[in-house]
Amino acid sequence: MKTRTVELVASPRAPHFVGDGFRVHNFIPSGFRLDMQRMSPFLMLDYNSTYNFPPSDKPKGVGVHPHKGFETVTIAYKGRVAHHDSSGGGGVIGEGDVQWMTAANGILHKEYHEEEWSKKGGDFQMVQLWVNLPAKYKKTTPKYQAIKSKDIKRHELPNHEGTIEVIAGEYNGVQGSASTFTPVHLFNARLKKGGKADFQISAEYNTALLVLEGNIIINGTEKVPTDHLALMSNDGEKFNIEAVDDALVLILSGEPINEPIAAQGPFVMNTRAELMEAFNDFNIGKFGYLED
Amino acid sequence: MQHLRIVDYLSSKLHIESDSISTLFDTCILKEIKKNDFLLSENDYCKHTFFVEKGLLRQYSIDDNGKEHTISFAPENWFVTDRESVYFDSPSRYYIQALEDSEVVLIDENFIQLLSEKIPSFTTFNDRLLHNHIRHLQNRINLLLSASAERRYLEFIEMYPDILLRVPLTMVASYLGITPESLSRVRKDLARKNFKK
Numbered sequence: 464m465k466t467r468t469v470e471l472v473a474s475p476r477a478p479h480f481v482g483d484g485f486r487v488h489n490f491i492p493s494g495f496r497l498d499m500q501r502m503s504p505f506l507m508l509d510y511n512s513t514y515n516f517p518p519s520d521k522p523k524g525v526g527v528h529p530h531k532g533f534e535t536v537t538i539a540y541k542g543r544v545a546h547h548d549s550s551g552g553g554g555v556i557g558e559g560d561v562q563w564m565t566a567a568n569g570i571l572h573k574e575y576h577e578e579e580w581s582k583k584g585g586d587f588q589m590v591q592l593w594v595n596l597p598a599k600y601k602k603t604t605p606k607y608q609a610i611k612s613k614d615i616k617r618h619e620l621p622n623h624e625g626t627i628e629v630i631a632g633e634y635n636g637v638q639g640s641a642s643t644f645t646p647v648h649l650f651n652a653r654l655k656k657g658g659k660a661d662f663q664i665s666a667e668y669n670t671a672l673l674v675l676e677g678n679i680i681i682n683g684t685e686k687v688p689t690d691h692l693a694l695m696s697n698d699g700e701k702f703n704i705e706a707v708d709d710a711l712v713l714i715l716s717g718e719p720i721n722e723p724i725a726a727q728g729p730f731v732m733n734t735r736a737e738l739m740e741a742f743n744d745f746n747i748g749k750f751g752y753l754e755d
Numbered sequence: 756m757q758h759l760r761i762v763d764y765l766s767s768k769l770h771i772e773s774d775s776i777s778t779l780f781d782t783c784i785l786k787e788i789k790k791n792d793f794l795l796s797e798n799d800y801c802k803h804t805f806f807v808e809k810g811l812l813r814q815y816s817i818d819d820n821g822k823e824h825t826i827s828f829a830p831e832n833w834f835v836t837d838r839e840s841v842y843f844d845s846p847s848r849y850y851i852q853a854l855e856d857s858e859v860v861l862i863d864e865n866f867i868q869l870l871s872e873k874i875p876s877f878t879t880f881n882d883r884l885l886h887n888h889i890r891h892l893q894n895r896i897n898l899l900l901s902a903s904a905e906r907r908y909l910e911f912i913e914m915y916p917d918i919l920l921r922v923p924l925t926m927v928a929s930y931l932g933i934t935p936e937s938l939s940r941v942r943k944d945l946a947r948k949n950f951k952k
Contacts, residue, residue, distance in 0.1 A: 528920070549950070728920050739916060746912035746919055748946030 465699030467666065469685040471496055473692045475512065482525030484576050485589065486514045490673070490692045497694060499595075499726060502669050503719040504645055506533055506731055507593035510673060512690045513541060516576065518584035524575030527753045529745045530566035532601045532731040534594040536641075536649070537562045538630070538713070540675060542587035543577035549751030552607055559612025561630050563641045567596060569741070569750040570605040588675065590713060592649075597720050598733050600644045608641050616640060624658030625706070627651070632716070634662075647717040654679070654706035661703045662714065670695040670716035677710030759785070761806045761860050764832055769876050779873055784861040788853045795851040801840035803861040807833050810857025811921055814849050815929070825930035828854075828918055834862075834884075854922055899932050907931045908941045 475488035632648030
Protein backbone atom coordinates (compact mmCIF):
# COMPACT_ATOMS: atom_id res chain seq x y z
CA MET A 464 0.00 0.00 0.00
CA LYS A 465 1.43 3.37 -1.05
CA THR A 466 1.65 6.53 0.99
CA ARG A 467 -0.52 9.41 -0.10
CA THR A 468 1.62 12.56 -0.25
CA VAL A 469 0.78 16.20 0.33
CA GLU A 470 0.19 18.06 -2.95
CA LEU A 471 -0.32 21.54 -1.60
CA VAL A 472 -0.63 23.43 1.67
CA ALA A 473 -2.98 26.37 1.11
CA SER A 474 -2.86 29.47 3.33
CA PRO A 475 -6.15 31.06 4.29
CA ARG A 476 -7.14 33.75 1.79
CA ALA A 477 -8.28 37.18 2.96
CA PRO A 478 -11.62 36.74 4.72
CA HIS A 479 -14.89 38.10 3.38
CA PHE A 480 -18.33 38.33 4.94
CA VAL A 481 -21.20 36.13 3.84
CA GLY A 482 -24.17 38.25 4.87
CA ASP A 483 -23.08 39.92 8.09
CA GLY A 484 -22.81 36.80 10.22
CA PHE A 485 -20.13 34.62 8.64
CA ARG A 486 -16.55 35.85 8.20
CA VAL A 487 -15.03 33.22 5.99
CA HIS A 488 -11.84 32.20 4.24
CA ASN A 489 -12.74 30.48 0.99
CA PHE A 490 -10.56 27.45 0.21
CA ILE A 491 -12.65 25.66 -2.45
CA PRO A 492 -13.11 26.53 -5.28
CA SER A 493 -9.87 28.42 -5.82
CA GLY A 494 -7.13 28.11 -8.43
CA PHE A 495 -6.81 25.05 -10.61
CA ARG A 496 -5.72 22.70 -7.82
CA LEU A 497 -8.67 23.43 -5.57
CA ASP A 498 -11.31 23.86 -8.25
CA MET A 499 -14.67 22.09 -8.27
CA GLN A 500 -13.68 19.33 -10.69
CA ARG A 501 -10.36 18.60 -8.97
CA MET A 502 -12.01 18.49 -5.55
CA SER A 503 -15.17 16.64 -6.65
CA PRO A 504 -17.48 15.83 -4.93
CA PHE A 505 -16.60 18.89 -2.80
CA LEU A 506 -17.72 22.05 -4.57
CA MET A 507 -17.10 24.68 -1.94
CA LEU A 508 -15.43 25.04 1.43
CA ASP A 509 -15.82 28.24 3.41
CA TYR A 510 -14.07 28.38 6.76
CA ASN A 511 -15.08 30.85 9.45
CA SER A 512 -11.90 30.77 11.53
CA THR A 513 -12.43 31.71 15.18
CA TYR A 514 -13.85 35.24 15.20
CA ASN A 515 -15.33 37.12 18.10
CA PHE A 516 -18.75 38.60 17.38
CA PRO A 517 -19.76 41.31 19.86
CA PRO A 518 -23.22 41.03 21.45
CA SER A 519 -26.05 42.00 19.08
CA ASP A 520 -29.78 42.24 19.77
CA LYS A 521 -30.40 41.78 16.06
CA PRO A 522 -28.99 38.38 15.08
CA LYS A 523 -26.41 38.54 12.31
CA GLY A 524 -26.46 36.06 9.45
CA VAL A 525 -27.52 35.46 5.87
CA GLY A 526 -31.00 36.30 4.60
CA VAL A 527 -33.21 34.17 2.38
CA HIS A 528 -31.33 32.49 -0.43
CA PRO A 529 -31.83 29.38 -2.56
CA HIS A 530 -29.77 26.27 -3.20
CA LYS A 531 -30.27 23.58 -5.83
CA GLY A 532 -28.41 20.54 -7.10
CA PHE A 533 -26.15 19.72 -4.14
CA GLU A 534 -25.91 19.39 -0.35
CA THR A 535 -24.73 21.95 2.21
CA VAL A 536 -22.95 20.67 5.28
CA THR A 537 -22.58 23.08 8.20
CA ILE A 538 -20.25 22.08 11.01
CA ALA A 539 -20.45 24.28 14.12
CA TYR A 540 -17.30 24.34 16.25
CA LYS A 541 -18.03 27.48 18.27
CA GLY A 542 -21.25 29.51 18.35
CA ARG A 543 -24.84 28.65 17.49
CA VAL A 544 -26.78 29.08 14.25
CA ALA A 545 -30.56 29.07 13.78
CA HIS A 546 -31.98 28.20 10.37
CA HIS A 547 -35.37 28.18 8.65
CA ASP A 548 -36.45 26.98 5.23
CA SER A 549 -39.26 27.22 2.71
CA SER A 550 -40.64 23.75 3.45
CA GLY A 551 -41.35 24.76 7.05
CA GLY A 552 -38.23 23.16 8.53
CA GLY A 553 -35.86 24.82 10.96
CA GLY A 554 -33.67 24.26 13.96
CA VAL A 555 -30.52 25.24 15.78
CA ILE A 556 -27.01 24.03 15.01
CA GLY A 557 -25.12 24.13 18.31
CA GLU A 558 -21.47 23.58 19.15
CA GLY A 559 -20.28 20.24 17.85
CA ASP A 560 -23.44 19.71 15.78
CA VAL A 561 -23.58 19.09 12.06
CA GLN A 562 -26.38 19.99 9.71
CA TRP A 563 -26.45 18.08 6.45
CA MET A 564 -28.98 19.69 4.12
CA THR A 565 -29.81 18.07 0.82
CA ALA A 566 -30.98 21.00 -1.31
CA ALA A 567 -31.44 18.70 -4.32
CA ASN A 568 -34.49 19.96 -6.25
CA GLY A 569 -34.37 23.37 -4.62
CA ILE A 570 -34.94 25.04 -1.28
CA LEU A 571 -34.93 28.54 0.20
CA HIS A 572 -33.33 29.02 3.56
CA LYS A 573 -31.83 31.60 5.89
CA GLU A 574 -29.20 31.22 8.59
CA TYR A 575 -28.68 33.54 11.54
CA HIS A 576 -26.78 33.50 14.81
CA GLU A 577 -29.16 31.94 17.32
CA GLU A 578 -30.99 34.74 19.16
CA GLU A 579 -29.78 34.09 22.72
CA TRP A 580 -26.23 33.41 21.54
CA SER A 581 -26.32 36.62 19.50
CA LYS A 582 -27.30 38.67 22.56
CA LYS A 583 -24.24 37.41 24.43
CA GLY A 584 -21.87 37.24 21.44
CA GLY A 585 -18.61 35.34 21.60
CA ASP A 586 -16.24 33.19 19.59
CA PHE A 587 -17.66 31.78 16.39
CA GLN A 588 -16.03 29.04 14.31
CA MET A 589 -17.77 27.12 11.53
CA VAL A 590 -17.20 25.25 8.30
CA GLN A 591 -19.62 25.19 5.43
CA LEU A 592 -19.04 22.59 2.80
CA TRP A 593 -20.98 22.00 -0.41
CA VAL A 594 -21.12 18.37 -1.57
CA ASN A 595 -22.21 17.71 -5.13
CA LEU A 596 -24.99 15.31 -6.07
CA PRO A 597 -24.85 13.05 -9.13
CA ALA A 598 -27.29 14.05 -11.91
CA LYS A 599 -29.79 11.35 -10.93
CA TYR A 600 -30.21 12.80 -7.43
CA LYS A 601 -30.22 16.51 -8.26
CA LYS A 602 -33.99 16.57 -8.60
CA THR A 603 -34.94 14.60 -5.50
CA THR A 604 -36.91 16.12 -2.62
CA PRO A 605 -34.92 18.30 -0.23
CA LYS A 606 -34.22 16.91 3.24
CA TYR A 607 -32.23 17.53 6.41
CA GLN A 608 -30.04 15.45 8.62
CA ALA A 609 -29.60 17.24 11.94
CA ILE A 610 -26.73 15.43 13.63
CA LYS A 611 -26.29 16.38 17.26
CA SER A 612 -22.85 16.36 18.81
CA LYS A 613 -23.83 13.63 21.29
CA ASP A 614 -24.94 11.34 18.44
CA ILE A 615 -21.73 11.57 16.43
CA LYS A 616 -19.95 8.21 16.46
CA ARG A 617 -16.43 8.24 17.84
CA HIS A 618 -13.31 6.16 17.64
CA GLU A 619 -10.99 6.55 20.62
CA LEU A 620 -7.33 6.42 19.66
CA PRO A 621 -5.05 4.23 21.78
CA ASN A 622 -3.18 5.69 24.78
CA HIS A 623 -5.65 8.59 25.10
CA GLU A 624 -4.02 10.28 22.11
CA GLY A 625 -7.33 11.63 20.91
CA THR A 626 -10.64 10.93 19.21
CA ILE A 627 -11.80 10.57 15.64
CA GLU A 628 -15.39 11.80 15.25
CA VAL A 629 -16.96 10.11 12.25
CA ILE A 630 -19.57 12.45 10.76
CA ALA A 631 -19.88 10.46 7.53
CA GLY A 632 -18.19 7.45 5.99
CA GLU A 633 -16.16 5.00 8.03
CA TYR A 634 -13.08 5.06 10.24
CA ASN A 635 -11.62 1.94 11.76
CA GLY A 636 -14.96 0.14 11.64
CA VAL A 637 -16.94 3.08 13.06
CA GLN A 638 -19.70 4.20 10.68
CA GLY A 639 -20.74 7.85 10.57
CA SER A 640 -24.39 8.67 11.07
CA ALA A 641 -24.83 10.91 8.01
CA SER A 642 -26.13 9.18 4.93
CA THR A 643 -24.56 10.33 1.67
CA PHE A 644 -25.48 9.89 -1.99
CA THR A 645 -21.94 9.02 -3.06
CA PRO A 646 -19.11 7.72 -0.86
CA VAL A 647 -17.87 10.54 1.41
CA HIS A 648 -15.72 10.43 4.54
CA LEU A 649 -15.95 13.37 6.89
CA PHE A 650 -14.04 13.19 10.18
CA ASN A 651 -13.01 15.52 12.97
CA ALA A 652 -9.70 14.41 14.44
CA ARG A 653 -9.26 15.81 17.97
CA LEU A 654 -5.69 15.01 18.89
CA LYS A 655 -3.74 15.62 22.08
CA LYS A 656 -0.21 17.01 21.75
CA GLY A 657 1.90 14.23 20.24
CA GLY A 658 -1.22 12.24 19.31
CA LYS A 659 -1.15 10.35 16.02
CA ALA A 660 -3.81 9.00 13.70
CA ASP A 661 -3.52 6.81 10.60
CA PHE A 662 -5.86 7.00 7.65
CA GLN A 663 -6.41 4.61 4.81
CA ILE A 664 -8.61 5.82 1.97
CA SER A 665 -8.83 4.80 -1.72
CA ALA A 666 -6.28 6.74 -3.75
CA GLU A 667 -8.86 8.09 -6.22
CA TYR A 668 -10.89 9.77 -3.47
CA ASN A 669 -10.18 13.50 -3.43
CA THR A 670 -8.95 14.37 0.04
CA ALA A 671 -8.10 17.48 2.02
CA LEU A 672 -7.34 18.32 5.66
CA LEU A 673 -8.32 21.60 7.29
CA VAL A 674 -6.42 22.40 10.49
CA LEU A 675 -8.79 24.28 12.82
CA GLU A 676 -6.72 24.24 16.02
CA GLY A 677 -3.06 23.58 16.68
CA ASN A 678 -0.39 22.50 14.21
CA ILE A 679 0.07 19.09 12.64
CA ILE A 680 2.64 17.13 10.69
CA ILE A 681 1.49 14.89 7.87
CA ASN A 682 3.49 11.72 7.08
CA GLY A 683 6.22 12.86 9.46
CA THR A 684 7.43 15.61 7.15
CA GLU A 685 4.82 18.16 6.06
CA LYS A 686 3.95 20.73 8.67
CA VAL A 687 0.48 22.28 8.38
CA PRO A 688 -0.23 25.27 10.64
CA THR A 689 -3.55 26.39 12.11
CA ASP A 690 -6.18 27.64 9.64
CA HIS A 691 -4.35 26.08 6.67
CA LEU A 692 -5.63 23.41 4.31
CA ALA A 693 -3.59 20.49 3.04
CA LEU A 694 -4.59 19.01 -0.29
CA MET A 695 -3.53 15.37 -0.58
CA SER A 696 -2.31 13.88 -3.87
CA ASN A 697 -4.12 10.92 -5.37
CA ASP A 698 -0.94 8.86 -5.34
CA GLY A 699 -1.55 6.46 -2.48
CA GLU A 700 -3.94 5.15 0.12
CA LYS A 701 -2.43 5.72 3.53
CA PHE A 702 -1.28 8.82 5.39
CA ASN A 703 -0.89 9.83 8.99
CA ILE A 704 -1.06 12.98 11.03
CA GLU A 705 0.67 13.92 14.24
CA ALA A 706 -0.35 16.79 16.48
CA VAL A 707 2.49 19.19 17.36
CA ASP A 708 0.20 20.65 20.02
CA ASP A 709 -3.44 19.93 20.88
CA ALA A 710 -5.09 19.91 17.45
CA LEU A 711 -8.43 19.75 15.70
CA VAL A 712 -8.44 18.68 12.06
CA LEU A 713 -11.33 18.26 9.63
CA ILE A 714 -10.66 15.48 7.14
CA LEU A 715 -12.78 15.41 4.00
CA SER A 716 -12.52 12.74 1.37
CA GLY A 717 -14.88 11.63 -1.36
CA GLU A 718 -15.20 9.58 -4.50
CA PRO A 719 -15.17 11.98 -7.46
CA ILE A 720 -18.43 12.41 -9.37
CA ASN A 721 -17.32 12.26 -12.98
CA GLU A 722 -19.98 14.46 -14.51
CA PRO A 723 -19.87 17.95 -16.02
CA ILE A 724 -20.38 20.81 -13.56
CA ALA A 725 -22.38 23.91 -14.45
CA ALA A 726 -22.28 26.21 -11.44
CA GLN A 727 -23.47 29.76 -10.93
CA GLY A 728 -24.24 31.40 -7.61
CA PRO A 729 -26.17 28.99 -5.38
CA PHE A 730 -27.01 26.46 -8.12
CA VAL A 731 -24.87 23.55 -9.28
CA MET A 732 -26.19 21.52 -12.19
CA ASN A 733 -24.69 19.55 -15.09
CA THR A 734 -25.51 21.83 -18.03
CA ARG A 735 -26.00 25.53 -18.75
CA ALA A 736 -29.63 24.84 -19.74
CA GLU A 737 -30.30 23.23 -16.34
CA LEU A 738 -28.75 26.26 -14.65
CA MET A 739 -31.08 28.60 -16.51
CA GLU A 740 -33.98 26.36 -15.53
CA ALA A 741 -32.85 26.62 -11.90
CA PHE A 742 -32.83 30.42 -12.06
CA ASN A 743 -36.29 30.39 -13.60
CA ASP A 744 -37.63 27.92 -11.02
CA PHE A 745 -36.33 30.18 -8.26
CA ASN A 746 -37.73 33.33 -9.91
CA ILE A 747 -41.24 31.91 -10.31
CA GLY A 748 -41.45 30.54 -6.78
CA LYS A 749 -40.93 26.82 -7.36
CA PHE A 750 -38.67 26.71 -4.30
CA GLY A 751 -41.49 28.16 -2.19
CA TYR A 752 -41.53 31.41 -0.25
CA LEU A 753 -39.75 32.47 2.91
CA GLU A 754 -39.99 35.83 4.66
CA ASP A 755 -36.69 37.58 5.35
CA MET B 756 -4.32 43.94 -22.67
CA GLN B 757 -6.32 41.05 -21.23
CA HIS B 758 -8.73 39.15 -23.44
CA LEU B 759 -12.00 41.07 -23.51
CA ARG B 760 -15.53 39.77 -23.42
CA ILE B 761 -16.57 42.54 -25.80
CA VAL B 762 -14.36 40.99 -28.48
CA ASP B 763 -16.09 37.62 -28.07
CA TYR B 764 -19.46 39.33 -27.91
CA LEU B 765 -18.95 41.22 -31.16
CA SER B 766 -17.30 38.32 -32.96
CA SER B 767 -20.27 36.08 -32.18
CA LYS B 768 -22.84 38.74 -33.13
CA LEU B 769 -21.00 39.78 -36.31
CA HIS B 770 -19.97 36.22 -37.24
CA ILE B 771 -16.31 37.12 -37.62
CA GLU B 772 -13.13 35.71 -36.08
CA SER B 773 -12.24 37.37 -32.78
CA ASP B 774 -8.58 37.53 -33.88
CA SER B 775 -9.52 39.80 -36.75
CA ILE B 776 -10.96 42.50 -34.46
CA SER B 777 -9.09 42.10 -31.19
CA THR B 778 -6.31 44.56 -32.15
CA LEU B 779 -8.93 47.30 -32.63
CA PHE B 780 -9.49 47.16 -28.89
CA ASP B 781 -5.84 47.66 -27.96
CA THR B 782 -6.43 51.35 -27.36
CA CYS B 783 -9.68 50.87 -25.45
CA ILE B 784 -9.77 51.77 -21.81
CA LEU B 785 -10.76 49.01 -19.41
CA LYS B 786 -11.87 50.64 -16.19
CA GLU B 787 -12.14 48.90 -12.85
CA ILE B 788 -14.81 50.21 -10.55
CA LYS B 789 -15.45 49.20 -6.97
CA LYS B 790 -18.85 48.29 -5.59
CA ASN B 791 -20.93 51.42 -4.81
CA ASP B 792 -18.68 53.73 -6.87
CA PHE B 793 -20.14 55.84 -9.69
CA LEU B 794 -19.39 55.95 -13.42
CA LEU B 795 -21.85 58.80 -13.86
CA SER B 796 -23.63 61.22 -11.54
CA GLU B 797 -26.45 63.69 -12.12
CA ASN B 798 -25.29 66.82 -13.96
CA ASP B 799 -22.14 65.11 -15.25
CA TYR B 800 -21.59 65.03 -18.99
CA CYS B 801 -21.53 61.40 -20.04
CA LYS B 802 -18.83 60.75 -22.63
CA HIS B 803 -18.99 56.99 -23.00
CA THR B 804 -21.06 53.95 -23.54
CA PHE B 805 -20.07 51.35 -20.95
CA PHE B 806 -19.77 47.66 -21.84
CA VAL B 807 -19.78 45.47 -18.74
CA GLU B 808 -16.95 42.93 -18.83
CA LYS B 809 -17.49 41.82 -15.26
CA GLY B 810 -19.85 42.80 -12.46
CA LEU B 811 -23.12 44.67 -12.42
CA LEU B 812 -24.15 48.30 -12.92
CA ARG B 813 -27.38 50.15 -12.22
CA GLN B 814 -28.67 53.27 -13.94
CA TYR B 815 -31.14 55.27 -11.91
CA SER B 816 -32.56 58.68 -11.20
CA ILE B 817 -33.46 60.40 -7.94
CA ASP B 818 -36.69 62.42 -7.81
CA ASP B 819 -37.40 65.64 -5.92
CA ASN B 820 -38.41 63.63 -2.86
CA GLY B 821 -35.12 61.74 -2.82
CA LYS B 822 -36.66 58.52 -4.10
CA GLU B 823 -34.61 56.34 -6.47
CA HIS B 824 -36.03 55.02 -9.74
CA THR B 825 -34.11 52.25 -11.48
CA ILE B 826 -33.90 52.71 -15.24
CA SER B 827 -31.86 49.61 -15.97
CA PHE B 828 -29.49 46.99 -14.66
CA ALA B 829 -26.43 46.08 -16.71
CA PRO B 830 -24.79 42.73 -15.93
CA GLU B 831 -21.97 41.13 -17.95
CA ASN B 832 -22.22 41.62 -21.76
CA TRP B 833 -24.62 44.57 -21.46
CA PHE B 834 -24.16 48.12 -22.70
CA VAL B 835 -25.33 51.06 -20.64
CA THR B 836 -25.07 54.81 -21.17
CA ASP B 837 -27.00 58.05 -21.02
CA ARG B 838 -27.66 58.64 -24.71
CA GLU B 839 -29.16 62.05 -24.14
CA SER B 840 -25.99 63.25 -22.46
CA VAL B 841 -23.59 61.59 -24.92
CA TYR B 842 -25.36 62.43 -28.16
CA PHE B 843 -27.08 65.72 -27.26
CA ASP B 844 -24.31 67.03 -25.06
CA SER B 845 -26.54 67.76 -22.09
CA PRO B 846 -25.98 67.31 -18.37
CA SER B 847 -27.15 63.90 -17.23
CA ARG B 848 -30.30 63.23 -15.24
CA TYR B 849 -28.96 59.86 -14.16
CA TYR B 850 -26.53 57.99 -11.98
CA ILE B 851 -24.67 54.88 -13.10
CA GLN B 852 -23.35 52.98 -10.10
CA ALA B 853 -21.55 49.65 -9.65
CA LEU B 854 -23.55 47.19 -7.53
CA GLU B 855 -20.60 44.77 -7.53
CA ASP B 856 -16.86 45.20 -8.11
CA SER B 857 -16.92 45.64 -11.88
CA GLU B 858 -14.84 46.08 -15.03
CA VAL B 859 -16.15 48.12 -17.93
CA VAL B 860 -14.89 48.97 -21.40
CA LEU B 861 -15.23 52.68 -22.18
CA ILE B 862 -16.52 53.28 -25.70
CA ASP B 863 -16.64 56.77 -27.18
CA GLU B 864 -18.01 58.13 -30.45
CA ASN B 865 -14.61 57.95 -32.16
CA PHE B 866 -14.34 54.28 -31.37
CA ILE B 867 -17.82 53.60 -32.80
CA GLN B 868 -16.64 55.44 -35.92
CA LEU B 869 -13.49 53.30 -36.05
CA LEU B 870 -15.49 50.08 -35.73
CA SER B 871 -17.83 51.24 -38.50
CA GLU B 872 -14.88 51.89 -40.80
CA LYS B 873 -12.97 48.72 -40.07
CA ILE B 874 -15.83 46.22 -39.81
CA PRO B 875 -18.28 46.40 -42.70
CA SER B 876 -21.12 44.63 -40.87
CA PHE B 877 -20.80 46.74 -37.73
CA THR B 878 -23.10 49.60 -38.77
CA THR B 879 -25.99 47.24 -39.54
CA PHE B 880 -25.43 45.47 -36.26
CA ASN B 881 -25.25 48.73 -34.33
CA ASP B 882 -28.51 49.91 -35.93
CA ARG B 883 -30.13 46.65 -34.93
CA LEU B 884 -28.86 47.07 -31.37
CA LEU B 885 -30.39 50.54 -31.28
CA HIS B 886 -33.73 49.30 -32.66
CA ASN B 887 -33.73 46.50 -30.14
CA HIS B 888 -33.08 49.00 -27.37
CA ILE B 889 -35.98 51.19 -28.55
CA ARG B 890 -38.22 48.13 -28.74
CA HIS B 891 -37.28 47.30 -25.15
CA LEU B 892 -37.98 50.88 -23.99
CA GLN B 893 -41.37 50.93 -25.77
CA ASN B 894 -42.28 47.66 -24.14
CA ARG B 895 -41.17 48.99 -20.78
CA ILE B 896 -43.35 52.12 -21.13
CA ASN B 897 -46.28 49.98 -22.16
CA LEU B 898 -45.82 47.63 -19.19
CA LEU B 899 -45.52 50.54 -16.76
CA LEU B 900 -48.74 52.07 -18.10
CA SER B 901 -50.84 48.98 -18.56
CA ALA B 902 -49.54 45.78 -16.98
CA SER B 903 -50.20 44.18 -13.60
CA ALA B 904 -47.35 43.96 -11.09
CA GLU B 905 -47.12 40.20 -11.75
CA ARG B 906 -46.85 40.66 -15.50
CA ARG B 907 -44.11 43.29 -15.05
CA TYR B 908 -42.25 40.92 -12.72
CA LEU B 909 -42.52 37.99 -15.16
CA GLU B 910 -41.15 40.13 -18.00
CA PHE B 911 -38.36 41.31 -15.70
CA ILE B 912 -37.15 37.82 -14.79
CA GLU B 913 -37.15 36.85 -18.45
CA MET B 914 -34.94 39.82 -19.24
CA TYR B 915 -32.72 39.46 -16.17
CA PRO B 916 -32.79 35.77 -15.10
CA ASP B 917 -30.06 35.98 -12.46
CA ILE B 918 -30.48 39.53 -11.12
CA LEU B 919 -32.80 38.68 -8.21
CA LEU B 920 -29.90 36.96 -6.48
CA ARG B 921 -27.57 39.90 -7.03
CA VAL B 922 -29.53 42.99 -6.02
CA PRO B 923 -31.77 43.98 -3.12
CA LEU B 924 -35.47 43.48 -3.86
CA THR B 925 -36.09 47.18 -3.18
CA MET B 926 -34.10 47.99 -6.34
CA VAL B 927 -36.08 45.45 -8.34
CA ALA B 928 -39.31 47.03 -7.04
CA SER B 929 -38.03 50.45 -8.10
CA TYR B 930 -37.36 49.08 -11.61
CA LEU B 931 -40.88 47.66 -11.78
CA GLY B 932 -42.48 50.85 -10.47
CA ILE B 933 -44.14 49.05 -7.56
CA THR B 934 -43.59 49.07 -3.80
CA PRO B 935 -41.33 46.44 -2.18
CA GLU B 936 -44.47 45.15 -0.42
CA SER B 937 -46.21 44.62 -3.77
CA LEU B 938 -43.17 42.77 -5.07
CA SER B 939 -43.21 40.48 -2.02
CA ARG B 940 -46.91 39.85 -2.61
CA VAL B 941 -46.32 38.97 -6.27
CA ARG B 942 -43.53 36.56 -5.35
CA LYS B 943 -45.57 35.00 -2.57
CA ASP B 944 -48.56 34.49 -4.93
CA LEU B 945 -46.33 32.87 -7.54
CA ALA B 946 -44.81 30.56 -4.92
CA ARG B 947 -48.32 29.59 -3.81
CA LYS B 948 -49.14 28.59 -7.40
CA ASN B 949 -45.83 26.96 -8.31
CA PHE B 950 -44.38 25.41 -5.14
CA LYS B 951 -45.01 21.72 -4.78
CA LYS B 952 -43.72 20.16 -1.60
